[in-house]
Amino acid sequence: MAASCVRTVGSLLGKCGNCSSNINTVTSQLSRRQICVSTALLKKNLAAAGPEKFTVEFIQKQVEEFDIGKRHLANMMGEDPENFTQEDIDRSIAYLFPSGLFEKKARPLMKLIFFPLHEAVQWGADGRPFHFLFYTGKQSYYSLMHELYGKILNIEKHQDRLRAKGLFSQDAKAIALDTSRWFTKEELEVLLVETISSHNYDRFIQLIERLLSMPYGNMEEEFVLQYRRPLEAQSKKQSVPVPERDDKGVAFSTSDGRRKTSNSSVVLRDGGSGRITVNGQEYLQYFPVLQDREQLMFPLQFVDLLGRFDLECTVSGGGRSSQAGALRLAISRALLSFLSEGEQETMRQAGLLTPDPRVRERKKPGQEGARRKFTWKKR
Amino acid sequence: TSGCGQQQEAVAVESELEPFSVFRTQESDPACQSEKHLGQFYTLPPAHFRPLFPHGLPYRYQQQVKTFNEACFMVRSPALEVISYLKKADYSKPALRYLFYGLKGSGKTMSLCHAVHFCYTQGWLVLHIPDAHLWVKNCKELLPSSFNSARLDQPLQATTWLRNFRTTNERFLSQIKTTHRYAWTKREFTDEGRPLGELVNQGISRVKSSSDVVGALMKELRLQSGQPGAGFRLAVAVDGVNALWGRSTIKKENKSAVDLEELTLIHNLRKLVKNDWVRRTLVLTTVTAWSPTQLTGFDSMDPFIPVSVPNYSEKEFESVYLYYLDRKWLQHPQSRTEDGKKELVFLSNRNPSMLDRICGFL
Numbered sequence: 001m002a003a004s005c006v007r008t009v010g011s012l013l014g015k016c017g018n019c020s021s022n023i024n025t026v027t028s029q030l031s032r033r034q035i036c037v038s039t040a041l042l043k044k045n046l047a048a049a050g051p052e053k054f055t056v057e058f059i060q061k062q063v064e065e066f067d068i069g070k071r072h073l074a075n076m077m078g079e080d081p082e083n084f085t086q087e088d089i090d091r092s093i094a095y096l097f098p099s100g101l102f103e104k105k106a107r108p109l110m111k112l113i114f115f116p117l118h119e120a121v122q123w124g125a126d127g128r129p130f131h132f133l134f135y136t137g138k139q140s141y142y143s144l145m146h147e148l149y150g151k152i153l154n155i156e157k158h159q160d161r162l163r164a165k166g167l168f169s170q171d172a173k174a175i176a177l178d179t180s181r182w183f184t185k186e187e188l189e190v191l192l193v194e195t196i197s198s199h200n201y202d203r204f205i206q207l208i209e210r211l212l213s214m215p216y217g218n219m220e221e222e223f224v225l226q227y228r229r230p231l232e233a234q235s236k237k238q239s240v241p242v243p244e245r246d247d248k249g250v251a252f253s254t255s256d257g258r259r260k261t262s263n264s265s266v267v268l269r270d271g272g273s274g275r276i277t278v279n280g281q282e283y284l285q286y287f288p289v290l291q292d293r294e295q296l297m298f299p300l301q302f303v304d305l306l307g308r309f310d311l312e313c314t315v316s317g318g319g320r321s322s323q324a325g326a327l328r329l330a331i332s333r334a335l336l337s338f339l340s341e342g343e344q345e346t347m348r349q350a351g352l353l354t355p356d357p358r359v360r361e362r363k364k365p366g367q368e369g370a371r372r373k374f375t376w377k378k379r
Numbered sequence: 380t381s382g383c384g385q386q387q388e389a390v391a392v393e394s395e396l397e398p399f400s401v402f403r404t405q406e407s408d409p410a411c412q413s414e415k416h417l418g419q420f421y422t423l424p425p426a427h428f429r430p431l432f433p434h435g436l437p438y439r440y441q442q443q444v445k446t447f448n449e450a451c452f453m454v455r456s457p458a459l460e461v462i463s464y465l466k467k468a469d470y471s472k473p474a475l476r477y478l479f480y481g482l483k484g485s486g487k488t489m490s491l492c493h494a495v496h497f498c499y500t501q502g503w504l505v506l507h508i509p510d511a512h513l514w515v516k517n518c519k520e521l522l523p524s525s526f527n528s529a530r531l532d533q534p535l536q537a538t539t540w541l542r543n544f545r546t547t548n549e550r551f552l553s554q555i556k557t558t559h560r561y562a563w564t565k566r567e568f569t570d571e572g573r574p575l576g577e578l579v580n581q582g583i584s585r586v587k588s589s590s591d592v593v594g595a596l597m598k599e600l601r602l603q604s605g606q607p608g609a610g611f612r613l614a615v616a617v618d619g620v621n622a623l624w625g626r627s628t629i630k631k632e633n634k635s636a637v638d639l640e641e642l643t644l645i646h647n648l649r650k651l652v653k654n655d656w657v658r659r660t661l662v663l664t665t666v667t668a669w670s671p672t673q674l675t676g677f678d679s680m681d682p683f684i685p686v687s688v689p690n691y692s693e694k695e696f697e698s699v700y701l702y703y704l705d706r707k708w709l710q711h712p713q714s715r716t717e718d719g720k721k722e723l724v725f726l727s728n729r730n731p732s733m734l735d736r737i738c739g740f741l
Contacts, residue, residue, distance in 0.1 A: 301718070306722070
């Protein structure tokens with residue numbers, strides 16, 4: 001800032017060469033004073049201006065600056081500024097500022113983070129609150145209830161008018177409520193930016209249900225739908241791998257499996273003799289321990305299709321037991337496509353299709369292992 | 380076709396007579412076994428068992444023999460093939476060599492022992508070295524050789540082997556005579572024309588010179604069986620022949636590794652296995668778990684006839700399964716069901732040794 005001031009002063013000096021000497025002296029004094037300004041003054045200047053107001057204009061300005069910065073970054077990396085996504089930004093920043101910090105959140109970040117709404121100041125300069133319900137303590141909640149009741153009264157008036165005209169009909173179309181649910185208490189709190197008690201929440205639900213139960217409730221459809229959340233997709237059914245046919249007409253299916261840190265992929269071919277190849281080796285050689293081979297055998301034995309398939313497996317990572325577990329999961333998944341619905345259900349019941357969530361627990365400081373504490377000494 | 384018809388009748392008759400032992404055959408002479416006995420078990424007569432196999436059988440199999448009180452071999456195609464070659468081979472040509480190779484635990488040593496049994500029944504002298512790996516690993520005592528100071532002796536292994544050799548080939552020991560004079564120390568020597576038995580006893584009683592005795596024995600047998608007038612044929616069976624050219628884990632006292640050339644026993648064995656003889660003697664060997672082309676020392680073994688020993692075929696697997704059932708080895712009730720059999724097939728992948736291990740705790 002000081003530099004720019006000096007520059008501007010200098011230009012002024014240059015332009016107004018004909019100005020009177022006293023102005024010159026003043027400006028020269030000014031310039032001299034500006035030259036010896038220090039950063040401490042600057043800091044004081046900022047503090048005096050007051051905290052930064054996070055107004056909408058401020059946010060917009062920040063967004064524009066971010067976009068410009070994004071384009072600069074794309075140019076720097078030699079990529080197309082138009083199609084520069086957030087992932088590309090992350091990659092470029094990680095490249096330009098390589099950080100060895102373990103905590104991912106502490107590394108350099110270039111991202112627009114929109115913090116959730118928080119309460120703006122509720123009263124003006126004279127101390128008078130803006131909202132008429134401020135002194136209830138939960139102004140947004142009560143204003144919402146007030147609004148709802150107003151709508152109910154409106155609908156009743158409308159109904160009365162229609163009845164008076166004789167055009168009242170019971171068969172108004174109902175709003176589709178199957179695919180959505182009401183907001184939960186927490187979601188409502190987030191929307192209203194203030195805490196509400198469970199009693200308040202029940203009252204709110206009662207009122208809005210009453211609105212909907214009225215014959216002409218569908219007039220306020222969009223308003224009501226604001227407070228409903230669409231239900232997520234029904235139970236995530238495991239996509240059963242479709243058995244394809246390869247060039248010899250043999251039906252085969254592929255699937256993956258994971259356990260601890262092992263990843264495996266299995267190609268299950270029909271019409272085979274029960275030969276199994278793991279990573280190019282015979283499974284007898286790859287899994288010399290009986291337990292691992294039993295794990296491989298379990299899905300096939302469970303559905304009594306031991307000698308029918310040929311398996312071609314690849315597995316990597318982890319140890320011997322986790323590789324066997326990963327393969328078992330992959331085999332079960334691949335088998336699904338060759339089984340009927342009932343058999344699939346029995347497999348699910350048997351736990352063959354559930355990926356094992358157990359992972360190695362982290363060692364904590366102050367303890368010897370994940371759970372084991374150091375030997376306790378009395379003194 | 381008539382022969383086939385007769386054979387079929389014979390088989391039918393056999394199966395009628397013994398419906399419970401479709402996996403067994405009465406033919407206990409390997410010379411008379413043929414393809415129709417493939418997959419069937421024959422029992423070794425106890426009279427043959429003690430002298431033939433004081434060493435040479437896999438450890439687990441020896442335990443099985445003790446448990447079942449009988450020694451049963453399965454007639455499998457690799458062994459049958461080699462036996463047929465042995466029958467038809469022309470012995471005036473240089474020595475023929477056969478190599479059994481295959482995966483770990485697929486039955487190479489057992490095939491070798493089957494062939495050795497055949498040689499024994501034919502009245503040949505059998506030089507059976509149980510496992511060349513034993514001579515190359517874990518040697519407790521090493522002595523500098525008395526014969527050649529650059530080499531090292533292994534007295535313990537040599538004496539055990541000589542003892543077993545004596546058990547196997549009792550009748551030949553008095554027949555064969557030495558052709559040279561061997562001086563073991565300043566005062567002990569074996570004259571020319573002494574029976575071989577004396578040589579062997581010398582080696583057993585004088586532990587220090589046993590390795591040299593082994594060398595002398597091999598030289599004698601090589602020379603003598605080469606001559607047309609010899610009254611015997613020699614069969615050499617070496618198990619684990621790839622140990623002769625691999626690395627050894629024995630260390631000298633100054634912790635430097637011992638080169639295989641420096642071991643007397645290995646040196647003599649290598650000479651034995653080389654191709655410079657005429658007449659009879661076949662060298663039957665087994666290799667652990669490699670394909671024959673990868674064998675080190677391939678050049679000294681060349682030329683030879685490789686014979687692959689695969690895992691059990693379906694029929695052979697059936698046989699073994701019925702055998703175990705017959706011997707009441709499989710106690711678990713589920714092992715008698717079809718599903719149980721499929722499980723066994725899967726878990727062992729039809730590998731003989733794996734199957735044996737699994738059935739061990741069923």
